[in-house]
Amino acid sequence: MSTDVTDVLVIGSGIAGLSAAVAAAEELGGAGSVVVLDRAPRAEAGGNTRWTAAYFRLDDVYEPGPNFVDDVIGFSDGRTPRWYVDALLERLPETMEWIQGHGARFRRMPTYFINSTRPRLQPVGGGEGLLSALRPAAERLGVTFRYETTAHRLVTGDGAVTGVEVTGPDGGRATLPARTVVIASGGFEGDTAYLGEQLGADAGTLLPIAPSVRLNRGEGIRMALAAGAARAGQWDTFHAEPVDPRSKDAEALVMVFPYGILVDRGGERFIDEARGTVDETYESTARAIWSRDGGTAWFITDQSLRRVDDHERGLLTGVPPVRADTVSELATALDLPPEVLADTIDRFNAATPTVGSFDWRRPDGLATVGLEPAKSNWALPLVSPPFLAYPVACSIVFTFGGLATDVRARVVREDGGAIDGLYAAGECTGLYHGKYPGGTSVLRGMVYGRVAGTDAARSSHA
Numbered sequence: 064m065s066t067d068v069t070d071v072l073v074i075g076s077g078i079a080g081l082s083a084a085v086a087a088a089e090e091l092g093g094a095g096s097v098v099v100l101d102r103a104p105r106a107e108a109g110g111n112t113r114w115t116a117a118y119f120r121l122d123d124v125y126e127p128g129p130n131f132v133d134d135v136i137g138f139s140d141g142r143t144p145r146w147y148v149d150a151l152l153e154r155l156p157e158t159m160e161w162i163q164g165h166g167a168r169f170r171r172m173p174t175y176f177i178n179s180t181r182p183r184l185q186p187v188g189g190g191e192g193l194l195s196a197l198r199p200a201a202e203r204l205g206v207t208f209r210y211e212t213t214a215h216r217l218v219t220g221d222g223a224v225t226g227v228e229v230t231g232p233d234g235g236r237a238t239l240p241a242r243t244v245v246i247a248s249g250g251f252e253g254d255t256a257y258l259g260e261q262l263g264a265d266a267g268t269l270l271p272i273a274p275s276v277r278l279n280r281g282e283g284i285r286m287a288l289a290a291g292a293a294r295a296g297q298w299d300t301f302h303a304e305p306v307d308p309r310s311k312d313a314e315a316l317v318m319v320f321p322y323g324i325l326v327d328r329g330g331e332r333f334i335d336e337a338r339g340t341v342d343e344t345y346e347s348t349a350r351a352i353w354s355r356d357g358g359t360a361w362f363i364t365d366q367s368l369r370r371v372d373d374h375e376r377g378l379l380t381g382v383p384p385v386r387a388d389t390v391s392e393l394a395t396a397l398d399l400p401p402e403v404l405a406d407t408i409d410r411f412n413a414a415t416p417t418v419g420s421f422d423w424r425r426p427d428g429l430a431t432v433g434l435e436p437a438k439s440n441w442a443l444p445l446v447s448p449p450f451l452a453y454p455v456a457c458s459i460v461f462t463f464g465g466l467a468t469d470v471r472a473r474v475v476r477e478d479g480g481a482i483d484g485l486y487a488a489g490e491c492t493g494l495y496h497g498k499y500p501g502g503t504s505v506l507r508g509m510v511y512g513r514v515a516g517t518d519a520a521r522s523s524h525a
Contacts, residue, residue, distance in 0.1 A: 079512060125160075128339060143496060212229050261298045270456050294493060328360075330399040365451065397452055463495040
């Protein structure tokens, strides 16, 4: 057992962990120690942040949309605590000033959402751009990084956290004493067995959105629960995205599904593909695909897709579509029942409207008539070969369930009291319910990671 006591021990080096580490080191001003643990090698560290585009749900650098709080709470049907979102917005300007002070820059860029109802701001370089700003800052401030080190258990005494038991690169166990601990190690999406238990369904067909998903196995959450932490968020669901299962690319998104039809392995439609804009419907669409036999569907369209300007922006897969000159040939290529697929497309075509104007930028009301399930917008007949098809599967990005925290990012018990010396930020904390409000995960990890690091540093010297 080490005899050196770390002031602030951070588990995880994604946006929440690095924000906590840099903020803690700044608060200590050289008068204390900060250590960051990450189970990945240095070249692979950074969690989900490393792979994400890291869109922020902001109008501008310091300006959220006018309905930011109501939108985030509304997505959860009122279950997300208002105080959390209010505090996030209150701290937003100073946090954005802080991250820019460390070299991060932001820009308004077109997203992979072909049509969208919400603004998006992106850090230059995406999530990796944020990490590239904070890692050197942490190193300059004297933060110690211990890679290939996995935290397993919190050490406690007299009701307070006093350290962490870890496994190092050589497989040996050690206990690292610490005055405060910040858990920022992501969700439990990488532990398929535990994930399946919480979802109450087979998680084996869920695809990881990026390599980082496999590293997020939930030990940080479970060790805090074992120490008496309360749960928060919705434990039986997750943030989902539709991807091309053929692709080996991270985040191989297929975000053009409203401009054609989706069919299951039986060749049948099963969902209204165009019930809203892409940014509002992609997650529920991905989950609906997951619920089908085999967890896979096919997006089928024709040359009318060319009417959607820059539609390639919504196709992040590097694998080309399956092409066929006839529906029969397409069915054979996709291993779908030809008669069923032909009937599905015939019925869809017969139900498409004969009047109305197609406008891919916004819901245009071009809806099917007398078809179940309906298609509420962008219902153009599929009559212009060659036909195109992409397989689509559900990927998991992060879990919604996690630890309960307070406004100071302290982990709390069921009675609302804080566990002395224990903090948490990022995707290991439970916030979301029902539907993910896009552009908020990296943002909240940065804001509350900074809160956690600052408060932990102060507490370590109190």
